[in-house]
Amino acid sequence: MTPDANHATEGGRRIAVLAHGKFPDRAKTAVGLLRYGPHEVVAVLDRDNAGSRVNDHVADVDDAPVVERFDEVPECDALVVGIAPIGGGFDDSWRPDVRAALERGCDVQAGLHYFLTEDEEFVELAEEHDATLDDVRKPHDGIGVAEGKAADVDAEVVLTVGTDCSTGKMTTTLELVEAARERGVDAGFIPTGQTGIMIAGWGNPIDRVVSDFTAGAVEEMILETGNDHDVLFVEGQGAIVHPAYSAVTCGILHGSMADRLVLCHEVDRDAIHGYESFPTTDVPTLVDLYEGLAAPVHETEVVAGALNTRTHGDDAEAARDAVEAYADELDAPATDPVRFGADEILDVVLDGVAAESNAVEGE
Template identity: 45%
Template structure:
């Protein structure tokens, strides 16, 4: 996205569970964010409110921000519905000529009032999830040396995107030719490109993932953002489509320490990690030879000592390098991906 003065709207929904889009924008596009809008926390900073962004202010209304070129919807609630109470502020932005960017399932571009306001001010309505992708997978033979690493995991919303981004950034810091491939709305808002895979028609999910990877196969490393999980009661189809479309060489398994049940389905226990990992390997290898190269652990609910113990336990149990990319950095996983590329080149 070409916006460089962004206001993020989270008003009344500023929790880690719902405002994950805002949190990721604050972390990865810090220099572009002017403020977060939340009347319940105005006067504080985003660091106080969401744990990131430093001194970026939290304000009560858009009227307090004279120079803004875009209003980003900063939440990803269950069901993807745009809060009705936000309509006046969205209209205010459009009337000022400010673009409005949303990753929700409620499309701005299907609302007559928003469309009319945008047309009058020459502002843009950008629905990140909206697409017309209809491309069938062709079992493409990727360029030799294009090493594809895909994050998969235990459940939704536990760090697959962040793990992919941090590995990518680590490779770039070493001056290696890497590209992050976004497959969800937040990743697309961060990188400015990608495929909203959960809004692609089912028959074309694998084809859309394959097309995205083909577009960037001139890079030496592709870090492909994961979605859902292979055992998720609702979202497993998208997970499988990404596995087969991107044809990864390596997988990084992501989980949250202490999580026991599927997000949003409190009566559905999570599938045991070893069983999930076995299922990922079977599914991935149906398309392309693949193996696990590391573990990304979300230790947000653990103390430093507990986190260290959890990382050691995972490494001992699975025989793979493990880390919490927020807490300990991604160096172990970066090294594992570099090692994988050596194996790919030797084939």
């Protein structure tokens, strides 16, 4: 998978996003597309919130109606499944909407472990109505084992890691890319999950590749883009202490050979999401684990933190206090990149990168 490989995501398309029962808090793909996607979102499908507006739930994005079913969606080019349930299955209650989209000739894109392109009914309907099915979580052929070469690229590699799933790793990564570019730094984005791939239009779905190739799938993307940028921001996945997903995290950590880590956490998260009998691990212990585990493959350091403070709502003061407490725990700068901007941690994350960039340009 290279940046040229395309998941039918040229910018400027009009899309509807399916997020039944989960918008916005359990629909991170939907929110990611609203906040960072290159497309115009014409509607969100959530039967539990039908009749409301996107801005009733998410303030800082373009508004759109929330509707009950696809029949109510205005004219559009594609339906995107914007939910990523644990296990990645397809909920059959979504079938009528996918069917209706295809019957209208709209493309359908999803990032599930269940592949639309292997669903007989959808394949037939897509053919009949000249629509495209796009499974962004289906890895391309030819991914193999890592060679331990990601550190050979020119770019500095920055990886987001987490205390758990859904702590804001993708968001933090994209905010860092944007903030770095605003400073004139040539920053690349390495998408590793379905939402990142939908936004960027390319990428390897690391959690779906063969386990033996986990690190290799990350390394491949870094080798292909790492000499074209001064810094690469790699979207992390899961957590190194997650009962189910730690393998993915570990493969990304070693495959990326990251130079710097940004640890993402959500305020007051005290148990692993969906695995409530497992408490989260304290921050200093996690820092030691990430750094200690990475070191034999490539020395790295947690240089900054990103704290998701959405549960503090409008209370910016409480959010600021939480960020400061988190920075103390980390013994490193921290921010909430959505609330306060990624710029607050950019100095330390980019330390030395801009200068290196100028030096290269001056050669």
